[in-house]
Amino acid sequence: MQRALIIDDTPSLISEIRHMLKGEYAITSARSPIRGIRRAISEEIGLVITTLKMREMGGLDVIRRLRSRGYQGCIVMVTAFGDASTAQEAIRLGATDYITRPLVAAELISRLARALKKTDSDSIPPLQSIEEDICTQDPEMIALLELAHLAANTDSRILILGETGTGKELLAKAIHRYSQRVKKPFIAINCAAIQESLLESELFGHEQGAFTGALSRRIGRFEQAGTGTLFLDEIGEISLALQSKLLRVLQDGEYYRVGGNQKLKSRARIVAATNQTLRQRVESGDFRADLFYRLNVVSLKLPPLRQRPGDVSLLANFFFQRFKSDSSLAKRFSERALEQLKRYNWPGNIRELEHLVERSNILIRKHVIELEDLPQHIQQAPQKTNVPLGLNVETALNFSDAKTRFEKTYFNNILEQSGGNYALAARMAGMERTVFYRKAKKLLAN
Known part of the structure; x- marks a missing residue:
């Protein structure tokens, strides 16, 4: 039986698709797109069903990252939010099919079968990616x-x-x-x-x-x-x-x-x-x-490490693997230690984290490095307070004015980051391109 992976962070939708495909596929699911991407590749799953809107990462990015890592299987996007331009973008990035909700079981099964057949007959060249x-x-x-x-x-x-x-x-x-x-x-x-x-x-x-x-x-x-x-x-x-x-x-x-x-x-x-x-x-x-x-x-x-707390664990594990000896298992930070590392401000950024891991690998003999094993200045690091983009918390603004200021700064920053590419900026923001364009024009015209 063909294995299928559903990537979505909504349990009700996962349950709905799982029920429709019961008996047709060996279904598994991932509520985290990052974990789903890793599983699809490492477990050689032949069919990935992803949705468009997710908190951690949008479905278009899921497709792009799967293809950039050489995933050769079938990818089908299921969503109620997209339009024709979204469908075109999904296909361009490597999706085999694009299905709009509401779903009908018979149609879903038929479309998935056709998508799998098309994937078997097509040659999808793996893309190289700087992300690798x-x-x-x-x-x-x-x-x-x-x-x-x-x-x-x-x-x-x-x-x-x-x-x-x-x-x-x-x-x-x-x-x-x-x-x-x-x-x-x-x-x-x-x-x-x-x-x-x-x-x-x-x-x-x-x-x-x-x-x-x-x-x-x-x-x-x-x-x-x-x-x-x-x-x-x-x-x-x-x-x-x-x-x-x-x-x-x-x-x-x-x-x-x-x-x-x-x-x-x-x-x-x-x-x-x-x-x-x-x-x-x-x-x-x-x-x-x-x-x-x-x-x-x-x-x-390049954003500083303090703005990428989700990467601290990933980078730490990478450096532990680099510094481990051939005869030993790689060390790791405990959950408490990792939480504190995510709170730390990292003035030296990734290089400082690399040096911390190297030092820990040499001086600490335990396999799991605890909070108490971290340097004092990291143990005592205060909780970061994140002030929204460009806002001064001491400024007395009503909610509407504060929201407008935040949005204007946000759209300015994301357009600068995307080099003025509205389509890419919309994907970064997790918004439909037409909605993003109208919103940006309205905000930045004032």
């Missing part, structure tokens, strides 16, 4: 990685924003791996770690005798990158003088080695990153506006 290289189950991160995946296959410059330790270089490497330049070099340089007097030589190279100590010709990072990817980390730290020279390369691809007269051409793809707010540095005159706009073609802002 980055541990996350956070909806905001997943949406950002979808944008990164789309941008990876272009030659556009990418600016990665985010606090220290959020994984900017990891994302840059993933973008390179999923680009058409994957077989070309990936060259990284930390602009903040090199003295200003030497950074120009590091980037562009120098000729023998160009300055004291230049005993031979040096090939710079632009030349090393060739037609690959050049990752400029902490780009906000370079001087105005060097910004001018970098701008010339971005404008026409031309540069000279320090002390040289030979014009060189760069065809490298530029990915830059910074933990600073470059717009503020532009306004203060510390960063050239024309260089900022040359770099900021596609902007990807």
